[in-house]
Amino acid sequence: MPIATVNPATGENLETFEPFGRGELELRLARAEAAFRDYRTTTFEYRSQLLRRAADVLDADREQLARTVTTEMGKPLAQASAETAKCARALRWYADHGAALIADELPGEDDVADSGATAAYVRYRPLGVVLAVMPWNFPLWQVVRFAAPALMAGNVGLLKHASNVPRTALALEEVFRRAGAPEGCFQTLLIGSGAVEAVIRDRRVAAVTLTGSEPAGRSVAAVAGDELKKTVLELGGSDPFVVLPSADLDAAVRTAVKARTQNNGQSCIAAKRFIVHADVYPGFTSEFAKAMGALRIGDPMAPDTDIGPLATRQGLADLSALVADALAHDAVAECGGNRPNGPLEQGWYYPPTVLTGITPAMRIHREEAFGPVATVYRVESLDEAVALANDSPFGLSSNVWTTDPAEQERFVRDIEAGSVFFNGMTASHPALPFGGVKRSGYGRELAGHGIREFCNVTTVWLGPT
Structure with a gap:
């Protein structure tokens, strides 16, 4: 190179x-x-x-x-x-x-x-x-x-x-x-x-x-x-963002958008897999997709731009291939899913995308999506949420939205990651150790x-x- x-x-x-x-x-x-x-x-x-x-x-x-x-x-x-x-x-x-x-x-x-x-x-x-x-x-x-x-x-x-x-x-x-x-x-x-x-x-x-x-x-x-x-x-990382019934849904949605799209979605500690309890799944998914779809894509030098281009041509090709594979295996694009037309075609742009209906048959279930693409899963219980959060070769960080102390303690005990952030977005700070486990x-x-x-x-x- x-x-x-x-x-x-x-x-x-x-x-x-x-x-x-x-x-x-x-x-x-x-x-x-x-x-x-x-x-x-x-x-x-x-x-x-x-x-x-x-x-x-x-x-x-x-x-x-x-x-x-x-x-x-x-x-x-x-x-x-x-x-x-x-x-x-x-x-x-x-x-x-x-x-x-x-x-x-x-x-x-x-x-x-x-x-x-x-x-x-x-x-x-x-x-x-x-x-x-x-x-x-x-x-x-x-x-x-x-x-x-x-x-x-x-x-x-x-x-x-x-x-x-x-x-x-x-x-x-x-x-x-x-x-x-x-x-x-x-x-x-x-x-x-x-x-x-x-x-x-x-x-x-x-x-x-x-x-x-x-x-x-x-x-x-x-x-x-x-x-x-x-x-x-x-x-790498494929951090879970778990939303449980006691969460403040409005705050969770706002944070989810930022957590998935910061740095045009190209962050190891970005939330990538959104694991949502059935009781709040419809409301969260609808509002999340709506907010992601409303983000402005364009010139990164412009003050009103939310999402700029991906950093490399290869990164654009890799992300496009992951989404195409998911859609070919019957995932649903709640927003995004295709490269923008017009002037943005000259750059390495990919739109904010929310995918549902994810299954283990899809590459994106196991691989890291390095760009503004979110996968959303529906779970029926706390046990299922913990198991799905840990079902990844990566273990960098995690985000959990719950106000229940018992649920928080469960994730502190069982999550396979270098950190767990409750009711907020993973971020690095000089006073807090940063790193991961597994791959x-x-x-x-x-x-x-x-x-x-x-x-x-x-x-x-x-x-x-």
Whole structure:
């Protein structure tokens, strides 16, 4: 795949980038190694100030960065601007809390004495150079949620971004350069996917984090495993959105629309499978389809656009094939289901679509729909809702609408997912760990769990003198 900026609203190739050759790649790896030797010894206060300055740069360049993101991957401009602001908040959150999250840990005095030590503690030390293989769907946020904790812990970063967002990737390197990061502390690698294995195997790279598809995760994990290097994987998701009889239906419908269509529906943690109790199924499904069908599709730069184009031509083809397969197996399109005609045909647009009558014979029952397509299921009981929610190879997040404490506890106990959000929409926040189970990956980003993923958890034991 070429490294290029292609406008998904028009299909126009705006700029093509030459991938780094061996010489440039070697230079950047050497810089990263040299930077780590010094950066690892900096104080928490030094790193905090670096993150705060990076946040200031993001704030100052917010609208320019948002336009770059929208141009490259098609999300509505207002959402791109909000993503930029969220990145600045995350940098400041780690600047404020990072030192406390990886401060020395002291065991109890009795435990220290029982170990035979006069003193003992745990120290979190940085691992080294961390390679981040990142996707295009949240091209700023996915990177910052790795970079903020990694840099705060004393690691340095190498970014291999998706090949369709090179301008964004280079802009992120520039953000940290302008913030005063030491040379080599955070660098972008303009390389294709075929060059990733050699970087992972390079002795100077200590660990890898990837957000992306299941095949990409398997490939990176296999190489890193062969080298015995730490990995964190955040992969696909097919999150359930369960609506039970006690739900506030109006709020559930409003949130369901946003949860399915944010980022043009291209989000791993988007609600994708809507599992609705029979008592409220007719009302929810009717209002949901009506609201989805009323969304405005068009130029992502326009302020009144709700849904922009999908980010890639292949993504459009894959989503179209999933819907076509479902309809061929007798699913019903309550709205959408066909590509728009007219001027939008030039871009990679797909309309908000609601499908009912889903059966296991359909590919969409098991596969992730990466775009504004929702599947709606009718269930007769709480047990059936739990079973259907778990009937997926993925386990990233989940949404449940109920005010019944017993039903809430049942989902906390039984849902096979990395998180469960009640009466609200799944979202990531720096203070809350983020990640999944099953084929959605392993490890955690954000919060204290995320900053410790790329630390050497070091036991220090002091014997009698």
